[in-house]
Amino acid sequence: MDFVLAAFVDALCTTLQKKDLEQLQKLRRPWSSTVEKHYGKRRDVTLCLDVNHDGTQVGMGFLEDSSELRILERTFIPSTSLTKYDRIALIMVGYPGYEFTDLLEKLPLHRFKTQALPLITSLASIYVIDSEHFKMRHKDLMDILFSSLQGCVFTLSTRYAGKRCSRFIEQRSLLGGVRNVILYLGIVRHDRLKAAFITLLKSPKFSALNLSRTDVTIDFDMVACLVERFFRGDLPRKAFVGGKFSFDPTLLEDLHPQHVKVRKTRQGLCTVTWTGARSRYFIASFSGDDLFLRQR
Numbered sequence: 001m002d003f004v005l006a007a008f009v010d011a012l013c014t015t016l017q018k019k020d021l022e023q024l025q026k027l028r029r030p031w032s033s034t035v036e037k038h039y040g041k042r043r044d045v046t047l048c049l050d051v052n053h054d055g056t057q058v059g060m061g062f063l064e065d066s067s068e069l070r071i072l073e074r075t076f077i078p079s080t081s082l083t084k085y086d087r088i089a090l091i092m093v094g095y096p097g098y099e100f101t102d103l104l105e106k107l108p109l110h111r112f113k114t115q116a117l118p119l120i121t122s123l124a125s126i127y128v129i130d131s132e133h134f135k136m137r138h139k140d141l142m143d144i145l146f147s148s149l150q151g152c153v154f155t156l157s158t159r160y161a162g163k164r165c166s167r168f169i170e171q172r173s174l175l176g177g178v179r180n181v182i183l184y185l186g187i188v189r190h191d192r193l194k195a196a197f198i199t200l201l202k203s204p205k206f207s208a209l210n211l212s213r214t215d216v217t218i219d220f221d222m223v224a225c226l227v228e229r230f231f232r233g234d235l236p237r238k239a240f241v242g243g244k245f246s247f248d249p250t251l252l253e254d255l256h257p258q259h260v261k262v263r264k265t266r267q268g269l270c271t272v273t274w275t276g277a278r279s280r281y282f283i284a285s286f287s288g289d290d291l292f293l294r295q296r
Contacts, residue, residue, distance in 0.1 A: 006034060013038035014084065015125045015151075041085035045077070047120065048098040049091065051109075055137040058112040059103030076104035079119060088124040091145070093131040094138055113144055125151040132184045134159040152205070155180040160214070163192055170196040179207040183214045190216060201225045207236055211243025218291050220247040223284060226293055227255045227274060230282040235295055245291040252284060 009031040013021060021039040025032050046063040061076040092098060100106070107116065129149075131142060142161040146168035153172055158165065160183060172178040178200055183193075193216055200206055201222060211218060218241060229235040252272045253260055263271045270286040285292045 005031060009034045010038075014087075017126055018042050018044060018087075038085055041083065043082075043086045044089040045082070045086055045123075046090040046092060047088050048076075048095060048103055049093045049141065050095075050098065050100040050103060051137055051141055052100050053137065055140050056109055057100070057106055058109055058116070058141060059100040060105045060107070060112070060116060061098065061103040079105060079116065082119065082123060084122075086123055088120065088127050090128045090130065091120075091124070093129075093142065093145075094133040094135060095130065096133065109140060109144075112141075117144065117148055121148055121150060124149055126154055127151065128155045129153060129158060131158040131161065132182070134161050134184075151177065153178045155182065157182040157184075159184040160193070160216075166192040166196040169193075170199045173200040173203040173206070176203055176205040178203065179205050180210075181208070182210040183216060185214050194219070194221075197222060198225060201241075202229070204234070206239065208238075208240040209242075210240075212290065214243070217244045217246035218293075219245070220251055223247075223252065223291075223293065224255055227252075227282060230274060230276055230280075230295060231256060231259075233277065235282070237295060239293075239295050241291075241293040243291065244289045245286070249284075249286050 013024075013035055016024070016038075018039065021035055021042065025035040025039055043064055045065075048059075048061045048063065050059045051057060052059070060079070062079060062082065063075075064077060105116075127149075129145075131138070134142060139162060143164045146161070146164040149168070156169065156178060160166075169178060169181060173196070181197075181200060197209060198221065200209060202225060222241070226235060226239065226241065229239075249270055249272065253262060256274055259274050259276070261273045261275070263273070272284040272286075274282045276282065281296045283294055283296060285294075
């Protein structure tokens with residue numbers, strides 16, 4: 001029984017952030033030594049990825065301590081030095097200053113998939129993906145990542161990278177594995193993304209969706225989804241959605257009309273506010289073509 005408990009705690013520790021391990025070891029239980037071992041050996045690392053000009057070669061580099069990235073002040077650590085106690089906290093693709101020629105390890109795309117990817121997926125449990133500098137040469141690499149990564153994506157900050165991108169958002173959202181999505185300009189299939197975003201908005205882990213830097217719009221169904229969650233009482237306290245909208249704002253007056261109030265100003269601003277239980281408010285703020293949704 002003790003062996004089963006130790007194995008469970010060991011596996012659990014691999015899914016926790018270092019700050020959680022720090023709190024857990026304070027409980028001083030028989031299994032605390034396992035937690036202390038994970039905490040003492042944990043390194044949070046940043047994975048920098050890029051490809052060559054035709055996307056057939058992958059450059060890869062690991063940096064210790066994801067909290068502060070300083071170009072030219074960091075030394076890459078070899079992938080062979082990573083252990084089961086380390087965790088990938090940030091994955092950056094095509095980031096300026098960390099281009100293909102700058103990265104420590106280089107290998108063909110097919111070898112990246114068979115040799116490097118198993119290590120990456122095993123060390124990525126709670127992480128951020130930053131691929132806002134995505135270019136078409138990165139597409140095969142991003143397809144591999146979106147098809148393979150598991151765990152919890154704290155923030156996905158990306159240009160639209162094709163159907164695997166929207167499928168990744170949808171599948172991870174169904175499992176409660178995406179919290180924040182920031183989408184940048186790209187070639188977008190709106191129909192694919194709408195289903196993914198509705199799934200994201202329904203996820204218990206949803207926190208934010210920022211579409212303000214793309215031409216993907218917020219539609220009525222997305223707002224209605226959040227309003228219904230607000231009145232059910234399961235909308236996260238700091239939930240936020242921002243971007244351009246594609247519907248008539250007056251339609252919102254029919255959502256829980258007994259609890260809605262509309263305010264207009266001379267400057268063309270319009271605010272729709274729903275009042276919920278315990279003096280909570282859900283607010284839709286319109287300004288020109290932009291819409292911002294938040295709970296207060």
